Amino acid sequence: MTNSVYIHIPFCQSICSYCSFTKFFYNEKQVDLYLDSLKKEVQEKYQGEIIKTIYIGGGTPSSLNITEFKKLFEIIKIFKLSDNLEFTIEVNPESIDEEKLKLFKINKVNRISMGVESTINENLKYLKRNHDFKLVKEKINLIKKYITNINVDLIYGLKNQTLKDLAYDINNILSLDITHISTYSLIIENNTYLKIIKEKNIPEDLDYEMYELIINKLKKSGFNHYEISNFSKPGYEAKHNLVYWNNLPYYGFGVSASGYLGNCRYTNTLSLKKYFAGNYLDNLEILSDKDIISYALILGFRKISGINKSEFFKRYKVNILDLYNIRDLIKSGLIIDNGTNLLISYDKIYVENSILINFVGE
Numbered sequence: 001m002t003n004s005v006y007i008h009i010p011f012c013q014s015i016c017s018y019c020s021f022t023k024f025f026y027n028e029k030q031v032d033l034y035l036d037s038l039k040k041e042v043q044e045k046y047q048g049e050i051i052k053t054i055y056i057g058g059g060t061p062s063s064l065n066i067t068e069f070k071k072l073f074e075i076i077k078i079f080k081l082s083d084n085l086e087f088t089i090e091v092n093p094e095s096i097d098e099e100k101l102k103l104f105k106i107n108k109v110n111r112i113s114m115g116v117e118s119t120i121n122e123n124l125k126y127l128k129r130n131h132d133f134k135l136v137k138e139k140i141n142l143i144k145k146y147i148t149n150i151n152v153d154l155i156y157g158l159k160n161q162t163l164k165d166l167a168y169d170i171n172n173i174l175s176l177d178i179t180h181i182s183t184y185s186l187i188i189e190n191n192t193y194l195k196i197i198k199e200k201n202i203p204e205d206l207d208y209e210m211y212e213l214i215i216n217k218l219k220k221s222g223f224n225h226y227e228i229s230n231f232s233k234p235g236y237e238a239k240h241n242l243v244y245w246n247n248l249p250y251y252g253f254g255v256s257a258s259g260y261l262g263n264c265r266y267t268n269t270l271s272l273k274k275y276f277a278g279n280y281l282d283n284l285e286i287l288s289d290k291d292i293i294s295y296a297l298i299l300g301f302r303k304i305s306g307i308n309k310s311e312f313f314k315r316y317k318v319n320i321l322d323l324y325n326i327r328d329l330i331k332s333g334l335i336i337d338n339g340t341n342l343l344i345s346y347d348k349i350y351v352e353n354s355i356l357i358n359f360v361g362e
């Protein structure tokens with residue numbers, strides 16, 4: 001049963017220096033064609049289940065104008081929505097306004113995710129973002145008039161950034177009094193402006209110190225560290241993202257969107273031209289039982305609370321302790337068995353990827 005929907009809006013008004021996502025410059029004509037195609041894709045694939053989480057990401061969904069949002073919300077009406085729906089839209093500070101927020105509220109949007117990234121002007125310029133922290137404060141206050149469940153994205157590990165700078169960013173973000181914070185260490189990816197100008201990632205020991213600083217400051221301020229990079233006030237964990245980490249199915253609609261339905265994981269085309277022509281699919285991965293279990297472990301261990309052993313057995317009909325080299329990882333202290341759950345030892349969270357590699361393939 002699929003109860004979750006991801007919709008990708010790939011349009012942006014400007015391009016950030018670190019961005020490796022699929023995105024295109026905002027263009028009214030293309031947005032119109034895009035929404036027509038999106039509607040067709042939803043009508044073709046959606047099987048009529050009750051939808052409990054919707055996440056509209058990008059790109060910059062808030063780059064759409066009011067008329068375009070109205071068209072998008074008409075598409076959302078195709079879904080049967082749960083009374084307990086979590087409905088998130090990503091916004092940028094410069095393109096969200098009161099008129100859009102009123103429309104969001106009427107259309108059941110109840111969670112906003114804002115790309116803040118930094119609160120220091122010099123760093124925002126380096127990232128090629130078009131806002132400052134004054135605008136962020138204004139827009140967060142405006143959003144709170146309509147929607148109070150708000151996530152803010154923070155990027156760290158920038159060139160020349162000091163621990164003091166990061167502490168300043170965290171304090172500013174905490175002063176916004178929001179419910180959720182997602183953190184990202186800046187990785188210089190191929191095909192980004194930062195790569196072209198030959199920027200390098202910061203040294204790993206500094207990256208580690210920054211990660212520790214984030215954890216300490218956010219935990220002291222009442223945030224629960226519930227996934228490697230995500231922190232929430234109690235009860236405000238992102239339900240949609242938990243669908244991914246719990247290896248549950250979800251629809252992915254739009255250019256470059258990924259989905260997980262039945263025993264298939266798929267990624268849509270990266271080409272607008274193909275998408276407009278109704279050729280949505282780019283890649284289809286048919287999963288064996290072993291693949292499904294591998295995903296369940298790699299995604300499940302991202303949660304700080306780890307994987308519940310009896311739920312795992314109920315769902316996959318195997319004892320998690322018998323899989324891969326899990327017993328050895330427990331003996332070596334990398335994985336903890338607390339009786340009900342298996343979890344990555346908290347002091348090894350930073351090197352989590354080197355542990356998860358054990359669960360790839362055979």
Ligand code: SF4
Nearest residue numbers: 012015016019058059
């Ligand atoms: S980071 Fe987000 S807002 Fe910036 S260019 Fe990429 S998709 Fe657009």
